[in-house]
Each structure stands twice: as C-alpha cells, then as structure tokens.
Amino acid sequence: MVSENKTDVIVIGAGPAGVSAAVTVARGGKKVILVERGSFAGSKNMYGGVIYGHAAEEIFPDYEQSAPIERYVSYHSYMLLDEEQSTTITYKNHKEKKNAFVAIRSKWDKWCVEQAIREGVYFVPDTLVNKLIVNDGKVVGIKTDLEEYFADVVIIADGVNSLLAQQIGLREEIKPKQTALGVKEVIKLPEEIINQRFGLNSEEGAACELVGGALSGMLALGFIYTNKNSISLGIGACLEDLKAKKIRPYELLEQLKAHPSVAALIEGGELIEYSAHLIPEGGYNAMPKLYTDGAMVVGDAAMLVNNVHFEGTNMAMISGKFAGETALEAFEKGDFSSNMLCLYRKKLENSFILKDLKTYRSVIDILSKRTSSFLGYYPQKVCEFFNIFTKADGIEKRGKFVKFTKDFFKNRSLAELFKDGISAIKLVFGVLR
Amino acid sequence: MMSDKIPENLDDKLFKLKYKTDSENHLVPDESKCLQCIEKICTIICPANVYNYSESERKMTVSYEKCLECGACRIACRHISWKYPRSGKGVVYKNS
Numbered sequence: 001m002v003s004e005n006k007t008d009v010i011v012i013g014a015g016p017a018g019v020s021a022a023v024t025v026a027r028g029g030k031k032v033i034l035v036e037r038g039s040f041a042g043s044k045n046m047y048g049g050v051i052y053g054h055a056a057e058e059i060f061p062d063y064e065q066s067a068p069i070e071r072y073v074s075y076h077s078y079m080l081l082d083e084e085q086s087t088t089i090t091y092k093n094h095k096e097k098k099n100a101f102v103a104i105r106s107k108w109d110k111w112c113v114e115q116a117i118r119e120g121v122y123f124v125p126d127t128l129v130n131k132l133i134v135n136d137g138k139v140v141g142i143k144t145d146l147e148e149y150f151a152d153v154v155i156i157a158d159g160v161n162s163l164l165a166q167q168i169g170l171r172e173e174i175k176p177k178q179t180a181l182g183v184k185e186v187i188k189l190p191e192e193i194i195n196q197r198f199g200l201n202s203e204e205g206a207a208c209e210l211v212g213g214a215l216s217g218m219l220a221l222g223f224i225y226t227n228k229n230s231i232s233l234g235i236g237a238c239l240e241d242l243k244a245k246k247i248r249p250y251e252l253l254e255q256l257k258a259h260p261s262v263a264a265l266i267e268g269g270e271l272i273e274y275s276a277h278l279i280p281e282g283g284y285n286a287m288p289k290l291y292t293d294g295a296m297v298v299g300d301a302a303m304l305v306n307n308v309h310f311e312g313t314n315m316a317m318i319s320g321k322f323a324g325e326t327a328l329e330a331f332e333k334g335d336f337s338s339n340m341l342c343l344y345r346k347k348l349e350n351s352f353i354l355k356d357l358k359t360y361r362s363v364i365d366i367l368s369k370r371t372s373s374f375l376g377y378y379p380q381k382v383c384e385f386f387n388i389f390t391k392a393d394g395i396e397k398r399g400k401f402v403k404f405t406k407d408f409f410k411n412r413s414l415a416e417l418f419k420d421g422i423s424a425i426k427l428v429f430g431v432l433r
Numbered sequence: 434m435m436s437d438k439i440p441e442n443l444d445d446k447l448f449k450l451k452y453k454t455d456s457e458n459h460l461v462p463d464e465s466k467c468l469q470c471i472e473k474i475c476t477i478i479c480p481a482n483v484y485n486y487s488e489s490e491r492k493m494t495v496s497y498e499k500c501l502e503c504g505a506c507r508i509a510c511r512h513i514s515w516k517y518p519r520s521g522k523g524v525v526y527k528n529s
C-alpha cells in the first residue's frame with residue numbers, strides 16, 4: 001500500500017495494553033502511532049484494581065521514580081458480610097511491599113503515554129477509530145472521523161467492548177454472562193483518616209474484597225482500594241445476574257455502602273467521581289481469535305482478565321508488549337500475515353497469561369452456578385458462627401453450637417450441600433490438574 | 434445516615450462528572466422494538482440511567498449526554514445501535 005498517510009504500526013487505544021505495545025515498537029526503532037478516542041489517555045478508563053509491579057517494571061523499568069503512585073498495596077482483606085455483621089480476614093505483607101500499587105487511571109495512563117512519547121511514540125488523542133480498513137482479508141489501516149491512515153501492523157487495544165475486533169470477525173458479540181458491570185465511587189478523605197481506618201502508614205495501601213451482604217447470591221464482589229487522599233469503593237456484578245434480578249447497579253452499590261462495616265470506612269467522605277465500566281469475565285473460553293493478517297488484539301479487547309485474582313492490568317501490559325515484539329519480528333521477516341503474527345499467541349501461551357487463564361477456565365462457570373451458596377449462604381454462616389463464638393449471654397455454649405450445626409443442614413438441603421461439595425472439589429482440581 | 438457529601442441520588446453523582454457533550458446522539462434504540470419490549474432492561478441496567486420509557490407517551494427517551502460509555506446496554510439488549518461518542522467527546526474521568 002503506497003500512501004502518504006502510512007506508518008509502520010498503528011495502535012488503537014492508549015490504555016495499559018496499547019501504550020505497552022506502542023512503546024515496545026518504538027524501542028525497536030519502528031514508527032508507531034498511538035490513537036486514543038479520549039482527549040487524554042485514561043480519560044475513558046476506570047478499574048477496580050491495582051497496577052502490578054512486575055508488569056510496570058517490565059514496560060517502564062524506572063517507573064518508581066516518577067510514576068503517579070497513590071499507595072503500594074501490602075494489605076489485603078476479605079470481608080464477608082451479613083446483614084448487621086461482618087467477618088474480615090486480613091493478610092499483611094511487611095516484607096514485600098511492592099507487589100502492586102494503586103494508581104488513578106487518568107493519571108497513570110497519562111503518565112505512561114508521556115513516557116512513550118519521549119521514546120518516540122506518536123500520540124494522537126481526540127481520535128475515534130470508526131473502522132478498520134481491510135484489503136483482501138488483511139487489515140491495512142484505520143478510518144477515523146477525519147481521514148484514513150495505513151500501517152503494516154494494526155494493534156487493537158480498544159478495550160472490553162472492542163467494536164473493532166468484532167468488525168473484522170475476530171470476536172463474537174459478548175454475552176451478558178461473560179461480562180461484569182463495574183460501578184465505582186471515589187470518595188475523598190484526609191490521608192490520616194485513611195491511615196487510621198485501615199491501619200496503614202502513608203506509604204501502605206489496602207485492597208479489600210467484599211463478599212455477600214447486598215451482593216448475596218449474585219456473581220458479584222465489592223471492592224475497596226485506598227488512594228492517597230481518597231478511597232475507591234465499587235462493585236463488579238455479572239451483567240447476567242443484574243439483568244435477571246433487575247437490579248440497578250448504582251442502587252446495589254448504595255445498599256453495599258449502607259452496611260455498617262462499609263459505611264464506617266467512608267464516613268465523612270466526599271464524592272469526587274462516579275464511574276462505570278465493563279469487566280471481561282468470560283476468561284479463556286470467551287477469548288477472541290487473537291490475530292489475523294495485519295492485526296493483533298491485546299488487553300481487555302482480547303478478554304485477558306483473571307477475575308479470581310483481580311488481574312487485568314498486568315495481562316494488558318504484558319500482552320501489549322508481546323504484540324509489540326511480534327510486530328518487530330514481523331518487520332524483520334517482512335511478513336505481516338497471520339502465519340507470522342501467530343507468534344503473538346505463542347508468546348501468550350508460554351507466559352502466565354494464557355497458562356493462568358487456562359487454569360481458571362472453569363472457575364467462573366462453576367461459581368456462577370453456585371452463587372447462592374459460595375457467595376451467599378456460607379459467608380452468612382461464617383458471620384453467624386462468629387456471633388455465637390463471641391457472644392456471652394448466660395446461655396450454655398453446647399446447645400448453641402448444636403443448633404447452629406442443625407440449622408446449617410436444615411437450611412440447605414443435603415442435595416445442595418452435596419452439589420456445593422462437588423463444585424468445591426471441581427474448583428480445586430480444576431485449578432491443580 | 435450517609436454524609437450529605439456523598440449523594441445517594443444518581444443525578445447528583447453524575448453532576449460531579451465532567452462531560453464534553455457531543456451534539457450527536459450515539460445511542461439509538463430501535464423504537465419499534467421498545468414498544469413491544471416488556472422487560473426494558475436498558476432502563477434498569479444502565480449505570481447512568483440514560484434510558485427512560487414513558488408509558489403514557491409510549492416513547493423511549495435517551496439522555497445520551499449522561500452516558501458513561503460502558504456498553505452494558507449494548508450487551509443486555511441487542512436492539513440498540515451503539516457507538517462511542519465522536520472523537521474527544523463524552524465523559525472525561527479525572528479521578529477513577
């Protein structure tokens with residue numbers, strides 16, 4: 001293709017996957033354009049999560065010196081909610097503190113792009129790609145509101161909705177059960193108050209997962225992350241469940257916030273920003289075809305998320321890097337066909353990304369069939385147990401434990417308990433096999 | 434109970450957000466389908482309450498300017514012609 005509007009590589013979407021792909025290409029000495037529909041990188045992005053140190057370091061080795069890090073997450077807690085009570089398990093790591101950190105996406109994504117620009121990436125914000133240009137089955141360029149632009153390789157990093165991967169038939173329309181809707185509020189609180197409430201010093205950060213309560217019986221989890229001077233509080237709820245139960249997502253979040261154990265953490269705070277985004281939930285089984293002649297799909301657009309461990313940003317960044325490396329090798333060989341670009345998939349297969357997604361391929365499916373027990377009944381029973389265990393009311397303990405045990409089996413039929421047991425075994429063996 | 438600095442009302446939450454409103458609507462439901470649709474899941478699933486159906490006027494109102502561009506409506510209902518707002522337009526997150 002001979003054209004004035006022609007470069008080596010076009011990357012669509014300046015999130016973690018896109019910027020990692022673009023900077024990798026630039027470092028290899030090829031010309032790369034990074035296109036973003038928002039007016040700056042991160043302006044369309046939100047997450048319920050963290051940035052992982054291993055991935056940040058792999059893309060930007062000196063990131064710690066200037067990146068907008070809110071807090072390093074060294075404190076993980078799992079809060080099981082019942083109506084008026086909760087049980088929390090907390091894990092704190094005082095040794096390895098830099099496994100992950102919290103960042104505000106509109107700052108972190110923007111910072112990443114600033115680094116990429118310095119390394120030669122040509123960044124084009126305020127530009128929506130309406131269509132991929134396909135010639136003889138090969139992706140050869142993009143069509144924006146204003147013009148057409150061509151490249152030997154196009155890297156599709158347009159996020160969870162990936163209309164572009166769908167346009168060229170790499171991806172089918174995603175189903176409600178393959179996505180979760182995330183809604184989140186960022187609530188401003190003084191740094192010292194956050195430190196006190198979560199038992200942190202100013203460097204340390206907390207990540208909390210909330211199970212049950214208002215979310216009981218749904219494939220849904222709540223999350224809390226501590227920023228420097230604010231708290232991110234949100235839910236991720238399977239779209240299929242929201243649809244079936246006809247629940248408004250923001251009302252569900254309000255119900256979660258009203259739980260006394262949650263309300264205490266945000267009390268006195270001020271809402272700074274409300275946001276919503278889809279999360280890929282389908283895992284390995286919902287992955288699109290990852291490459292075609294002239295194009296590769298990375299990050300959320302490729303559904304690369306491990307939702308059991310809340311890992312997505314790292315998979316995005318490393319998949320972007322793999323796609324960038326593959327593009328560079330394609331230039332070396334002068335071959336941009338899928339025969340060459342299948343190297344991208346091989347790199348993913350040899351890494352934690354596809355290995356982990358394969359390991360967890362059946363987890364969400366199994367969980368989605370047992371939500372009423374694993375994400376409802378059992379968390380509630382844990383709270384009830386601790387209620388009995390901690391209560392001194394002048395009544396002998398044995399009778400209370402016997403009643404608890406009887407109720408445990410009475411309120412849930414043996415058949416259901418048996419199915420839960422089988423599912424638990426399937427979960428463990430599914431992961432270990 | 435909740436502090437009044439954290440509004441419970443959705444419109445008050447959305448009021449805090451910055452938008453660069455597009456002059457063109459990017460969310461177009463097939464109205465003939467809306468009339469027959471019993472569930473009207475778009476009016477429930479949307480985190481910004483973009484879709485409102487008036488029974489008396491038998492009309493779906495689309496407040497596309499409130500859209501957070503998440504795509505939930507698109508996945509939940511197959512009868513919405515869904516695009517992103519045009520280049521640079523739509524919601525601008527600054528703290529998420």
